[in-house]
Structure formats: C-alpha cells, structure tokens
Amino acid sequence: MKITQLITAGITGLTLLIAGCTKEPINQLSAEESRIYTSSYDSTIHFSDYKTFSIADSVTVIDNSGNAKTLTASDAAYIDAVKKYMIQRGYVQVANDQTPDIGININRIYQTATGLVDYTDYYGNYGGYFDPYYWGYGGYGYYVPYNYGIYQITEGLVSIDMFDLKNAATKGKINLMWNGLARGTGIFNSSNADAGVQTLFSQSPYLTTVQ
Template identity: 45%
Template sequence: MKRTGLLLSMIAVGALLISSCRKDPLNDMTAEESRIYVTNYDEQVDFSSYKTFSIVDSVAVISNRDATKELTQYDAKLLASIKANLTANGYAEVDRNADPDLAVNVSRINTTSTSIGYAPGYWSGWPGYWDPGYWGYPGWNYYFPPYYSVFQYNEKSVAIDMLDLKTAKDDNQLTAVWNAMLRGTGVWNSDNIDTMVKAVFDQSAYLKTSAN
C-alpha cells in the first residue's frame, strides 16, 4: 500500500516535471519574429516576359462574416508599396483597360472558422474577392496551380496574387503565377508594410522584367 502511494506520487511528480521543463517557444517571441512571408511561383514561367501590370484600386477584405472592398490608410499604403516594388523591378504600371500583362489582386483575409481542409488560393473563391470581370474576363475563374502550398490557420493575413493576363486567352481561367502571403502578428499594422512587402520581393529575385 505504502509502495503504491509512493509510486503514484512519483508519477505525479514526473508529470509535473515534464510539463514544467519545456522551454516555451512562443512566450519570448516578438511580433516581428512571429511573422512569416511565403511566396509561391510558377517555375515554368519566365517573369521577364511580362512588361506591364495593373493593380486593384482597393483591398478585398475577406472573412467568413462579411466581404467588402476597402481603402483604408493601411490599404492605400499597402497598394503603394507593392506598386513601388514592381516598378523598381522594371514593370510598368498601366490602366486595367490598357491590356496589362499582369493583374495584381490584394486581399486581407480574416478567417475565424476552424476548417482544416483548403485548396491553394482558397481565398479567391470567397465572396469579396475580385470577380475576373474586373480584369475584363467576366464569367471566368481563377486558377491556382496545385503546387501552391498554403498553411491554413485562423488568423489575419494578407494575400497578394499576381495573375497572368498575357496568356489568358484560352481556357477561361486567370492563372496565378505568383502569390505572397503575409502572416503572423501585426500584418494588419501599417508600420510593418514596407518591411513585409520588401521581404517578399527580396526573396523573389526572379520577379524582374528584362531591360527594354
């Protein structure tokens, strides 16, 4: 009896030791360290073959409660930062009616559901995302190649999707050739925009047009 008691108390002490010994990976993590910047790209695509781009005039705010297009100060700064980086890489911004080679969709995603299953580019099917009609292709669909891998969590994130309009002439699909996801604490904070956008362009060295 005495032995059983001793054994049980040892197990209790053991359980306590296990739970208290571990170094918690999150409690000393800064907001900057918590963020990840993911870029996906089509490896078959020669990004230097595109010359022009057009970017949406507002940001789609996608959540499972409502869907809106917004242009807050944050959104304006985000769009300006993306434009500046694309221009610096040699792409010329044109009006969306002027036959751009690339279309750039920008979304803020705030998912609160706990669904685990997802398809790459899942946000493009949500209400609030741009209708392909915006780019002059009414009735078309978006196509995200299956090699795009996206972590799915409940969180606020930002998606920048670049679609190929240049070769969008056949199968009624606007194909995403590049995508960036900004995720983690503080991605909806405008102070972080420049660092985050610079990071996704820095890690995409292939995203440049050839010198004309």
Template identity: 35%
Template sequence: MKKLNRGYLSSLLLVFAAFASCKKLPPVDNLSSDFVVETKYDTSVHFTTFKTFAIRDTITVATENPKDSVWYDADAQTIINEVAKQMKAVGYTQVMPGDKGGADLGIQLIGIRNRTIFNVTPGYWWGFPGYGDPYYWGDFYGYPYWNSYWYSYSIKTGSLIVEMANLKDAVANQKLNIIWTGIGSGQIGNSKSFVLDQCIKTVDQAFLQSPYLHQSTQ
C-alpha cells in the same frame, strides 16, 4: 475481489499519472508573432517576359462579418502602394488597368480575418511557462491535471494574400492564370497598427524570397 479491483485501479492510475505527464511541448510562446510568409509560383513561367503591371486599388476582404467586402482606407492604400513599389523595384512598369493588353500582369490583394477555434481539455496548459505544475499546489508529485470535459478558446488570425495574374497571355490561354501568390498569415489581435506592420512586412518578404520575380532589364 475488492482488494484486486483496488489494486488494479491504483496501478492503472499510477501508470496513467506517469504517462500523462511525460509529454513536454516546446515553449511556443517564445515564437515570433511576425507573420509566416509563403510564396508559390508557376515554375513554367518566365517572369522576365512581362513588362507592365496593373494593381487593383482596393483589397478584397473576407471576415466573419458577411457585410465586409472591401478594405479601402489609408492602411489599405499603404499596403497596395508597397506592392507597387516592390514591383517597380524589380523593373516592372505600372500602368492603369483597362483595355485588353494594357498590362502584362494584374495584381490584386485579399485580406482574411477570422477566429481560429481550438478545443482543449482542462490542464492542457500544463507545461506552458507560468502554468503551475501539480506540485505547485502541494505534495502532488505524479498527479496529472485531468477532467473529462473540454472547452474552446479562440484566437484572431489574419492573412494577406497577393495574387498575380498573367494578363499578357490571357486571350491565348482563354483564362487568367494566377502565376504568383504571396501569403502572410498569423495571429493578429486587435491592434490596427500591428496588422498594418505585418502586411507591409509580408509584402517585402514575399518579394525578397522570390528572386525569379523581376523584369529582364534587372
């Protein structure tokens, strides 16, 4: 009986060892750190019917810190100005926000910074470049890394969201329809200059990939 149990256990371990090592993920650390840029729009809207836009002069901020609410420093102004520049480049005229009917489009920006938490088992990193295969430690071919517990690690991620509301038809619609959104997301680390650079690139790319977004004179 003991022999049978040992044989059974050994077989199970061998099978497990073989298949635990069979999944080989792509080398994801070769991926670009540039933000993923996504745009969405209301396909029923004709953007050529709008002429003017107004833009909010601060960026709404959501982070793990509940006291964070507004981003208004020079970096924020640089990003806001980039949005305004892109809007003017496609033919819209900037006006000041104010009375109803003052601007056809209202634009505001939102910045989100948080930590993304991943739960992994020890040895999860096997297959990543630079992480030692079991045989690096000696004659351990076919032996997987293994443990029954797991641990967490976190990565700082951020998003910049640009929202465009239809002010021109707000009274008729009795609501402010959001008709275009640009979103940039990715890992941000701790470098302020990297964050600013990615936000500017997000704005530029969002307009570039939205060819329908222009005034009729374009």
C-alpha cells in the same frame, strides 16, 4: 503548372505558448519574430516576358461571412509597396483598361476557427503544468468540474495575388502566376507593409523584367 514555394519567418521553429502555470518560463516572441512570409509561383512562367502591370485600387476583405472592398491606411500602404517593388523590378504600371500583362489583387483574409481543450488530458497527466507537490499537496490529484473548454481563434493574413492577363485570351482562363502571403502580429499595421512586401520580393529574384 508547377508551383514552387518559399517561406521566410522570424523564427526557426514553431513554439506553442500556453498562458498560465507552466513549469518553465517561455520567452514570448516579439511581433517581428511572429511574422511569416510565404511566396509561391508558377515555375513554368518566364517573368521577363511580362512588361506591364495593373493593381486593384482597393483591397478585398474575405472572412467567414463573405467579402467586401475596403481601403484603409494599411491597405493603401500595401498597394503602394507592391507598386514600388514592381517598378523597381522593371515593370511599368498601366491602367486596368490598357491591357496589362499582369493583374494584381491584394486581399485581407480572416479565418475563425473554434475548438475544444481537453482539461482531463492536461491536468490528468500534469503535462507542462505544476504537479500537486508544488503546492504542498503531494498525493492529491487535480479535479476539474468540466472536461472541456471552448476556444475561438481568428487568424488574419494578407494575400497578394498576381495573375497572367497576357495569355488569358489564348488560354481561355486567368492563371495565378505568383502569390505572397504575410501573417503574424502587426501585419495590418501600415508601418510594416513596406518591409513585408520587400521580404516577399526578396524571396522572388525571378520576378523581374527589362523593358
């Protein structure tokens, strides 16, 4: 299996935004600019050989504690958008008991990470922060009564997975043939689902068939 990946983002680079007393103002990204869309596919597959698809009627929520099925307005919007663009590409939707060529799952994934900030590094070298001269205390140094601060970040993303059901019986396994990921501000807003899925499909011109 050969995997090919494409990424679309609202910005050309990554910017670290640190709240507080930075020397230079940094313009914060808009919600749209923060969204990143990544698609990957098995380049050994001829997508035109596949004619039908079925999509799960709910979304799996995966987090550090496990997973569960759900169907929010946002979930339904993603399901509808995937159906729409699959049909536009020539695929026919069938029920999951009608032997579809492609099976599609949509997941909401939440990953929580905990880390440490070393204040001695930031304030010891000043870094991007104002040095003591700014406050009129030249020659003084910063004193931080604690060395580390603990932070916790939860990142959410939407994952759309397409599986090869057509060849599952002959190969004895269900291969992932295409994956689309969306992350950033507002991806769980139902009004952004269609545009997000459209972006992923725009990255994937090979994802098409003729009946």
